[in-house]
Amino acid sequence: xxxxxxxxxxxxxxxxxxxxxxxxxxxxxxxxxxxxxxxxxxxxxxxxxxxxxxxxxxxxxxxxxxxxxxxxxxxxxxxxxxxxxxxxxxxxxxxxxxxxxxxxxxxxxxxxxxxxxxxxxxxxxxxxxxxxxxxxxxxxxxxxxxxxxxxxxxxxxxxxxxxxxxxxxxxxxxxxxxxxxxxxxxxxxxxxxxxxxxxxxxxx
Amino acid sequence: xxxxxxxxxxxxxxxxxxxxxxxxxxxxxxxxxxxxxxxxxxxxxxxxxxxxxxxxxxxxxxxxxxxxxxxxxxxxxxxxxxxxxxxxxxxxxxxxxxxxxxxxxxxxxxxxxxxxxxxxxxxxxxxxxxxxxxxxxxxxxxxxxxxxxxxxxxxxxxxxxxxxxxxxxxxxxxxxxxxxxxxxxxxxxxxxxxxxxxxxxxxx
Numbered sequence: 001x002x003x004x005x006x007x008x009x010x011x012x013x014x015x016x017x018x019x020x021x022x023x024x025x026x027x028x029x030x031x032x033x034x035x036x037x038x039x040x041x042x043x044x045x046x047x048x049x050x051x052x053x054x055x056x057x058x059x060x061x062x063x064x065x066x067x068x069x070x071x072x073x074x075x076x077x078x079x080x081x082x083x084x085x086x087x088x089x090x091x092x093x094x095x096x097x098x099x100x101x102x103x104x105x106x107x108x109x110x111x112x113x114x115x116x117x118x119x120x121x122x123x124x125x126x127x128x129x130x131x132x133x134x135x136x137x138x139x140x141x142x143x144x145x146x147x148x149x150x151x152x153x154x155x156x157x158x159x160x161x162x163x164x165x166x167x168x169x170x171x172x173x174x175x176x177x178x179x180x181x182x183x184x185x186x187x188x189x190x191x192x193x194x195x196x197x198x199x200x201x202x203x204x
Numbered sequence: 205x206x207x208x209x210x211x212x213x214x215x216x217x218x219x220x221x222x223x224x225x226x227x228x229x230x231x232x233x234x235x236x237x238x239x240x241x242x243x244x245x246x247x248x249x250x251x252x253x254x255x256x257x258x259x260x261x262x263x264x265x266x267x268x269x270x271x272x273x274x275x276x277x278x279x280x281x282x283x284x285x286x287x288x289x290x291x292x293x294x295x296x297x298x299x300x301x302x303x304x305x306x307x308x309x310x311x312x313x314x315x316x317x318x319x320x321x322x323x324x325x326x327x328x329x330x331x332x333x334x335x336x337x338x339x340x341x342x343x344x345x346x347x348x349x350x351x352x353x354x355x356x357x358x359x360x361x362x363x364x365x366x367x368x369x370x371x372x373x374x375x376x377x378x379x380x381x382x383x384x385x386x387x388x389x390x391x392x393x394x395x396x397x398x399x400x401x402x403x404x405x406x407x408x
Binding site for chain 2: 003005007008011015016020021029031033034039041043044045047052054057066067070075099
């Protein structure tokens with residue numbers, strides 16, 4: 001069969017298809033949209049993708065994502081934030097979610113994932129030793145384990161708890177509350193969510 | 205609020221968000237995926253997006269998309285294809301859909317859209333005059349109007365029919381059959397689709 005599309009378009013479709021959850025139809029749609037739009041739009045996207053890796057690095061203390069010319073996460077160096085309160089999250093983007101609440105004035109520690117034998121992620125790949133050192137160094141009073149409410153997140157939380165106990169570190173360990181999300185009717189809340197909500201019930 | 209993400213990541217998220225149907229969550233997911241993946245993947249995508257516009261142009265005869273170093277669409281210049289049979293489509297990607305059937309050995313003509321007053325697309329923006337010239341020049345015997353089964357596609361088809369009549373061009377004008385798509389149960393086929401299917405019923 002004759003090649004039906006110009007090779008520059010085929011390349012763009014193939015490479016857009018490497019994005020997560022993007023099949024060939026969606027990739028075609030994206031590429032064709034860019035082709036029909038002003039040249040400037042695809043050039044701008046091209047430039048930001050080219051600079052993505054070189055412009056970003058991990059904070060050596062918290063492992064949050066920072067500008068490559070920064071030395072540490074602004075959320076950590078900020079003197080108004082409480083370094084004795086550490087929220088432990090799986091991924092850098094989880095920080096955004098917690099910051100959006102506007103309720104947290106401590107600092108963060110990014111594990112870099114969760115323990116998942118299926119995906120080949122063991123505890124040795126997570127930034128746990130760095131967390132233990134930091135708890136001691138910053139004289140942390142409380143560590144909030146804010147891993148995901150998944151099997152992997154739970155295993156990681158339990159592993160973390162054991163590590164902190166084994167290291168003989170004296171710190172208050174807390175978890176995010178599990179319960180019924182706002183706006184969800186009881187009948188649609190899952191069984192496990194409901195069990196958590198019952199277990200964690202509070203006085204008025 | 206302190207900037208929560210490195211600016212290189214924010215730029216990538218913003219620019220990925222310019223793709224059609226991509227909201228901020230999806231753009232975050234794409235950008236974070238690229239950041240976690242090998243540098244090579246985002247660089248490859250960056251390069252193909254940069255070359256997209258310069259590598260593609262419209263065929264001056266059929267308005268299909270072609271490599272910028274080609275002079276005409278290979279589907280048109282191919283001597284084995286029947287130039288007296290022209291399928292008229294709205295967009296260049298429609299050609300792919302028709303070619304995938306493996307049932308068509310004519311040539312194509314891309315209108316470059318469909319008449320849509322809401323989107324500000326009038327008939328003067330479509331490649332209709334070029335089609336009329338081509339019908340005469342290539343002594344076309346049949347023109348298959350393969351516009352979409354939408355209000356805009358129908359209007360465009362009727363406008364085209366009138367244009368060809370007004371120009372006094374003698375050519376067989378046909379349309380794609382409308383009917384029940386394969387794999388769809390009668391009860392789920394829409395009312396208009398069923399009307400078309402009844403109207404276009406055929407002998408065994």
